[in-house]
Amino acid sequence: MDRVIDLGKYIEKGINALEENFSVIWRAIDDGISWTVEVMNDTLLSVPFILFVLVIAGLAYYAKTGRKVFKKEGLKKGLGLALFVILGFLLIYGMGYWKEAMQTTTLVLVSTLIALILGIPFGILSAKNKTADAIIRPILDFMQTMPAFVYLIPAIFFFSVGNTPGVIATVIFSLPPAVRLTSLGIKNVQKDVIEAGRAFGATENQILFKIQLPLAMPTILAGVNQVILLALSMVVIASMVGAKGLGSIVYQGIQQNNIAKGFESGLGIVILAIVLDRITQSFANKK
Amino acid sequence: MTEKSKKNIKLKVEDLTLIFGKRKKEALALLNKGVSKEEILRKTKCTVGVNKASFEVREGEIFVIMGLSGSGKSTLIRCLNRLNEPTAGKVFFDGHDITREGNKELLETRRHEMSMVFQKFGLLPHKTILENAAFGLELRGEPKAEREKKALDALETVGLKGYEDQYPAAMSGGMQQRVGLARALANDPAVLLMDEAFSALDPLIKSDMQDELLQIQDKLRKTIVFITHDLDEAIKIGDRIVIMKDGIIEQIGTAEEILTNPASEYVEAFVEKVDRKTIITAETLMFNKPTLIQLAKDGPKGAIRKMRTAGMDALPVEDENRKFLGYVWLKDTLKLAEAKETSVSKALRTDVPSVYKDYTVEEMLPLISNHRYPLAVVDEKSGKLLGLVAQTSLIIEATRYGDEEVNELIEKANDI
Numbered sequence: 001m002d003r004v005i006d007l008g009k010y011i012e013k014g015i016n017a018l019e020e021n022f023s024v025i026w027r028a029i030d031d032g033i034s035w036t037v038e039v040m041n042d043t044l045l046s047v048p049f050i051l052f053v054l055v056i057a058g059l060a061y062y063a064k065t066g067r068k069v070f071k072k073e074g075l076k077k078g079l080g081l082a083l084f085v086i087l088g089f090l091l092i093y094g095m096g097y098w099k100e101a102m103q104t105t106t107l108v109l110v111s112t113l114i115a116l117i118l119g120i121p122f123g124i125l126s127a128k129n130k131t132a133d134a135i136i137r138p139i140l141d142f143m144q145t146m147p148a149f150v151y152l153i154p155a156i157f158f159f160s161v162g163n164t165p166g167v168i169a170t171v172i173f174s175l176p177p178a179v180r181l182t183s184l185g186i187k188n189v190q191k192d193v194i195e196a197g198r199a200f201g202a203t204e205n206q207i208l209f210k211i212q213l214p215l216a217m218p219t220i221l222a223g224v225n226q227v228i229l230l231a232l233s234m235v236v237i238a239s240m241v242g243a244k245g246l247g248s249i250v251y252q253g254i255q256q257n258n259i260a261k262g263f264e265s266g267l268g269i270v271i272l273a274i275v276l277d278r279i280t281q282s283f284a285n286k287k
Numbered sequence: 288m289t290e291k292s293k294k295n296i297k298l299k300v301e302d303l304t305l306i307f308g309k310r311k312k313e314a315l316a317l318l319n320k321g322v323s324k325e326e327i328l329r330k331t332k333c334t335v336g337v338n339k340a341s342f343e344v345r346e347g348e349i350f351v352i353m354g355l356s357g358s359g360k361s362t363l364i365r366c367l368n369r370l371n372e373p374t375a376g377k378v379f380f381d382g383h384d385i386t387r388e389g390n391k392e393l394l395e396t397r398r399h400e401m402s403m404v405f406q407k408f409g410l411l412p413h414k415t416i417l418e419n420a421a422f423g424l425e426l427r428g429e430p431k432a433e434r435e436k437k438a439l440d441a442l443e444t445v446g447l448k449g450y451e452d453q454y455p456a457a458m459s460g461g462m463q464q465r466v467g468l469a470r471a472l473a474n475d476p477a478v479l480l481m482d483e484a485f486s487a488l489d490p491l492i493k494s495d496m497q498d499e500l501l502q503i504q505d506k507l508r509k510t511i512v513f514i515t516h517d518l519d520e521a522i523k524i525g526d527r528i529v530i531m532k533d534g535i536i537e538q539i540g541t542a543e544e545i546l547t548n549p550a551s552e553y554v555e556a557f558v559e560k561v562d563r564k565t566i567i568t569a570e571t572l573m574f575n576k577p578t579l580i581q582l583a584k585d586g587p588k589g590a591i592r593k594m595r596t597a598g599m600d601a602l603p604v605e606d607e608n609r610k611f612l613g614y615v616w617l618k619d620t621l622k623l624a625e626a627k628e629t630s631v632s633k634a635l636r637t638d639v640p641s642v643y644k645d646y647t648v649e650e651m652l653p654l655i656s657n658h659r660y661p662l663a664v665v666d667e668k669s670g671k672l673l674g675l676v677a678q679t680s681l682i683i684e685a686t687r688y689g690d691e692e693v694n695e696l697i698e699k700a701n702d703i
Contacts, residue, residue: 196409199370200423200474201398210426214413 063282088271104245111170123182166243174230181223185216221284298344303376308333336362338534351525359534398427402471406483410455417451423474441473461492570644573674587624611672613637
């Protein structure tokens with residue numbers, strides 16, 4: 001059958017035009033992301049392994065126990081995750097993938113940071129403005145249902161290979177829950193609390209920062225957790241455009257049909273995922 | 288009444304109307320033409336929430352707006368601080384029109400002049416009790432030390448000293464509402480708006496809170512607009528009461544005025560079930576200018592004549608200063624007349640109870656059980672007789688039986 005609508009051609013033309021006309025912007029974004037990734041990666045790797053493990057284990061323990069850090073019931077709750085962190089990280093270190101694990105962590109953290117910086121304001125906007133909500137919603141649906149691989153093409157086009165296109169594709173893929181859950185959290189703040197604020201003379205900004213955002217925080221943190229997990233699930237795909245880390249080892253494992261390599265690096269990703277998930281979830285669940 | 292009406296008018300509401308819906312102007316025009324609420328809803332799909340409400344709230348009084356759900360009372364109170372934007376009409380606060388205030392002025396009014404207490408408390412779960420009580424002050428930008436001091440004072444006023452560091456979730460409904468009240472008081476506003484503030488509480492706690500509010504009001508003398516659907520509550524705490532129905536004000540008056548003189552069938556049906564014993568006072572029930580025997584002037588014969596004319600077998604007696612002394616009985620007076628006495632003073636019985644005009648039916652009922660004559664209502668200062676309360680009217684008020692039924696009962700009782 002003949003193609004009647006050549007939609008792809010127009011998209012391609014549009015992307016081309018964007019690339020040519022705004023190259024300064026793309027260059028700036030590329031530089032910014034590359035620099036951030038580099039600095040963060042260097043920082044993470046400069047921390048001695050033992051210290052790093054202890055800090056994260058401590059953080060995990062604190063996230064689980066909260067204010068009961070030094071109480072008996074706290075010990076029961078927090079010890080499991082802290083032990084998991086120590087053993088899991090020792091395993092990754094022992095398998096020789098520590099550097100890659102930190103590269104992956106860097107990518108996840110940078111992508112998450114960008115996704116939140118973009119996502120939370122859009123979430124607030126969509127909660128407060130019905131028109132904005134009507135525009136943002138379908139875009140989010142589009143972003144989530146489009147296969148993640150598709151984002152790689154324009155990402156390479158604008159930023160060639162390396163960490164930047166990986167981060168960009170990851171951000172696009174992991175952004176929606178940040179927007180959605182921020183919006184949901186704000187919408188779910190009880191009307192009578194907002195009315196009370198208004199009755200006492202709160203400005204719109206005061207209502208947002210003193211009432212809505214604090215009360216939406218658990219939901220927003222659940223969104224952060226989702227963003228991190230989605231970002232982590234992108235690491236293998238991102239490695240196809242040259243992003244470094246555990247993902248690229250998995251990718252090598254696929255290409256070389258190397259079961260040992262694939263399994264070890266895959267397990268590393270799982271360990272990272274569990275640690276990140278449990279820690280952020282605990283913070284989200286806390287009052 | 289006269290004493291109160293001298294006080295300043297704090298809030299004055301003029302023809303306040305609020306219409307919900309998109310075609311407000313059209314609906315308002317129809318309303319002004321006198322078209323009914325139902326017709327307006329059918330024609331414009333707009334609901335009339337408040338329909339030309341006018342009233343005045345005096346400084347230092349508790350003004351209760353009372354009505355069933357859907358009567359527009361909550362909508363009305365929200366027009367006073369413009370949480371609801373009135374469609375037409377004016378709200379004067381100390382003489383200036385709040386409905387014409389710009390954004391900044393309105394914020395100032397809300398921050399300094401009017402505080403609100405809500406049915407669902409509206410506390411912030413992530414803040415402590417102290418921070419919640421200080422929230423209004425935080426919003427208007429007071430420094431931390433200062434606002435915490437004021438909030439502590441307010442918490443003490445509502446009896447929550449020592450709970451500052453708790454969180455709302457750890458408290459009962461009654462305590463949460465105390466926090467809500469403290470938050471409103473901490474702002475030290477001229478007007479307190481209380482929207483069904485006690486309606487979500489258990490009956491006992493509700494009653495406690497009402498007492499507490501009255502105590503606080505004794506000290507602070509705020510102007511309070513209080514919304515409720517509970518007539519007993521309205522009567523208990525209200526200096527004056529407005530009864531609303533379908534967005535229209537049916538009647539304004541004191542509890543007693545409304546109970547004794549309901550303005551419409553609706554109000555009448557509404558107040559029917561109220562326990563009138565604690566509300567109706569001697570002043571309402573007494574008949575003025577009763578036949579009197581003057582001790583200095585009337586001898587036994589004159590007294591007998593007066594009793595026969597009035598058809599009574601006992602009459603009150605006053606001295607030359609018009610001070611109430613007691614009663615004389617027909618049978619005693621007849622004996623005196625036979626003995627050719629010139630004064631009734633020997634027949635005078637002074638061991639009779641008398642009441643002041645603000646005595647309630649409940650207080651007067653025990654007084655009539657041992658006597659068979661009307662209760663004398665005397666002036667608190669001069670002792671002058673103001674009027675008499677017939678036993679029949681007391682029993683009618685207490686039992687809600689009709690005139691004839693009560694007379695029958697009394698006759699039966701006398702026969703025994």
